[in-house]
Amino acid sequence: MTDSLLSIRDLGVRFRLPQGETMAVDGVSLDVAPGEVLGIVGESGSGKSQILYAMMGLLAANGRASGQVLFQGQNLLALSPDRLDRVRGDALSMIFQDPMTSLNPYMRVGDQLAEGLIVHKGLSKAEARAEAVRMLDRVRIPDAAARARRFPHEFSGGMRQRVMIAMALLAKPRLLLADEPTTALDVTIQAQVLDLMAELARETGTAIILVTHDLGVVARLCDRVVVLYGGRVMEEAPAEVLFDAPAHPYTRGLLAAMPRLETVLTPRLGTIPGTPRSGGSAKGCPFVDRCEVRLAACTTDRPPLRDLTALGPGRRAACYLTGAAP
Amino acid sequence: MTLLEARNLGVGYKVPGASLLSGPRLLPIVHEVSFTLEPGRTLGVVGESGCGKSTLGRALLRLIAPTGGQVLWQGQDMATIPDLRRRRSEMQIIFQDPVAALDPRMTLARIVSRPLATFEPGLTRAEARARAIEALGQVGLSADFADRYPHELSGGQAQRVGIARALVGRPKLIICDEPVSALDVSIQAQVINLLMDLQERMGLALVFISHNLAVVRHISHDVMVMCLGRVVEHAPRSAFYAKALHPYSQALMQAVPEPDPRREKGRVGTALAGELPSVLSPPPGCVFASRCPKAADLCRSTRPVLREVAPDRLAACHFIEGP
Numbered sequence: 001m002t003d004s005l006l007s008i009r010d011l012g013v014r015f016r017l018p019q020g021e022t023m024a025v026d027g028v029s030l031d032v033a034p035g036e037v038l039g040i041v042g043e044s045g046s047g048k049s050q051i052l053y054a055m056m057g058l059l060a061a062n063g064r065a066s067g068q069v070l071f072q073g074q075n076l077l078a079l080s081p082d083r084l085d086r087v088r089g090d091a092l093s094m095i096f097q098d099p100m101t102s103l104n105p106y107m108r109v110g111d112q113l114a115e116g117l118i119v120h121k122g123l124s125k126a127e128a129r130a131e132a133v134r135m136l137d138r139v140r141i142p143d144a145a146a147r148a149r150r151f152p153h154e155f156s157g158g159m160r161q162r163v164m165i166a167m168a169l170l171a172k173p174r175l176l177l178a179d180e181p182t183t184a185l186d187v188t189i190q191a192q193v194l195d196l197m198a199e200l201a202r203e204t205g206t207a208i209i210l211v212t213h214d215l216g217v218v219a220r221l222c223d224r225v226v227v228l229y230g231g232r233v234m235e236e237a238p239a240e241v242l243f244d245a246p247a248h249p250y251t252r253g254l255l256a257a258m259p260r261l262e263t264v265l266t267p268r269l270g271t272i273p274g275t276p277r278s279g280g281s282a283k284g285c286p287f288v289d290r291c292e293v294r295l296a297a298c299t300t301d302r303p304p305l306r307d308l309t310a311l312g313p314g315r316r317a318a319c320y321l322t323g324a325a326p
Numbered sequence: 327m328t329l330l331e332a333r334n335l336g337v338g339y340k341v342p343g344a345s346l347l348s349g350p351r352l353l354p355i356v357h358e359v360s361f362t363l364e365p366g367r368t369l370g371v372v373g374e375s376g377c378g379k380s381t382l383g384r385a386l387l388r389l390i391a392p393t394g395g396q397v398l399w400q401g402q403d404m405a406t407i408p409d410l411r412r413r414r415s416e417m418q419i420i421f422q423d424p425v426a427a428l429d430p431r432m433t434l435a436r437i438v439s440r441p442l443a444t445f446e447p448g449l450t451r452a453e454a455r456a457r458a459i460e461a462l463g464q465v466g467l468s469a470d471f472a473d474r475y476p477h478e479l480s481g482g483q484a485q486r487v488g489i490a491r492a493l494v495g496r497p498k499l500i501i502c503d504e505p506v507s508a509l510d511v512s513i514q515a516q517v518i519n520l521l522m523d524l525q526e527r528m529g530l531a532l533v534f535i536s537h538n539l540a541v542v543r544h545i546s547h548d549v550m551v552m553c554l555g556r557v558v559e560h561a562p563r564s565a566f567y568a569k570a571l572h573p574y575s576q577a578l579m580q581a582v583p584e585p586d587p588r589r590e591k592g593r594v595g596t597a598l599a600g601e602l603p604s605v606l607s608p609p610p611g612c613v614f615a616s617r618c619p620k621a622a623d624l625c626r627s628t629r630p631v632l633r634e635v636a637p638d639r640l641a642a643c644h645f646i647e648g649p
Contacts (some may be wrong), residue, residue: 043510044481057593140599156601186374186537188617191581191597198594213511216583220590239587255514258585259540268522269515269544273478275511290512 039222045278110148230286336394370546415495482513
């Protein structure tokens, strides 16, 4: 894709552990277009969050990233810490699952927001504060001017996450990385935060990578979806297509396992046997132990991620059983 | 015979008084909850954080003493049951964090057999171990799990062990307090199916406490929606999911994201503004009035009572239209 805002090529994330090296992310390639909302879905240990941490240079000390993360023409993995600092919090921001631990408990919320503008945009303190209040109001914090002088503990969980979004969007980033941003919130508050993200993405043209385990959240917010398992991309598709006609057995299993509000009730939920694999580079398909349609080749040779042009544009899957048939 | 009945059950916690000189005061958490549960049935209790659903679950087993009303076990007031501790073999509970619920220094056989020391003190060690292995088998864990430790388990396996421990005393009721919330989707489905299988095989009654309306739909026969310590709607499952009557239930239903982009894209922008009031300062009128799109002055001043708005259907709203 030539119009990509972000191009990840063959990203690998390895962790050194006492028992040896483990591969959390294994050869992931993906693109994000300007203004696009991409969902990365996976269960625990799929490596979904590590992709974001690698991009932001936030891997744990025993972690190492390889491959390329091209963002606005520069490889983030090769930048010096100084240069990376100029990108982070400016063109690239991130929000996390737990908004409480992401905010400084000793600092007034307004000052935390203003800090980034002073550092990155060279605004004066007064200008930055005014801008911070405007942004808090924008994410519907009631009585924003007064609230800006409060501390994080005086905010509810939903409000804290809105503060995080305000902070992330202050510098008008081109790309927002969101790591399970609504997982800690009640459903009605989650709906508010998802609405807010959709609205801001639309208005400002900010692209979003949303990492989540919740296929429902993906359905609400995302244009395109990447399904991750054992550190590898299993399937990629436009959102509507993925839910209508999942190509990979893992995606099909996940969808069947989700209890729903509106479908006809089945006596039992669909299941995937076994437990999610976490990391570790296998010879064959990472999903093979849990796959109910596996072939002999699946245990020995890793199925490559192939374009499924026959199934429609923008579709890829890593499975010997898909793409071959019409 | 009705297995479990709550009659106007109220629960509160002692909190520090308003000033240094005033003594501790009672903060009510659960108000006037009533229901009956028959053997082999599941009551789903659904609500957001702080609605009192977990407190209710604990009070049903008298793990917390109620501050008002009664809990009846097979018709007998639980407060008057002699040696309730031993009687609890019939009524068990499983928790949200399956790993934290297991002692890391004990083998699974010891963890699972431990309740038997109270329930059936006459058993020999070998008998208790055999019972533990039997219970592990009932949740799909083979006998070679007996000598493993909790840290060797995945989250789903740990929750199975929690269920095995609840089963070992051959209970009639299990209170399930958010038992699948910490699990991955594929594992969540396995555990829900397991609970449904066990219910079918053993005639277990379940109180299934969850914030997840879709999960509750799958497993429950009846659904009770709680908001700020009060039941706002109580209905049979099929009627409830066909059309929720209380505006709060409807709002919850709207807010749940379903894996269906066509439905979901149409819902962007429909979230209710505002947040629920705090338990520390509940409003005088309806608990949902501050966020309800239909709220009128009456709702802010007068609390609606839970009443029968259609056959078998209870709701607490001044303005309910029938189904």
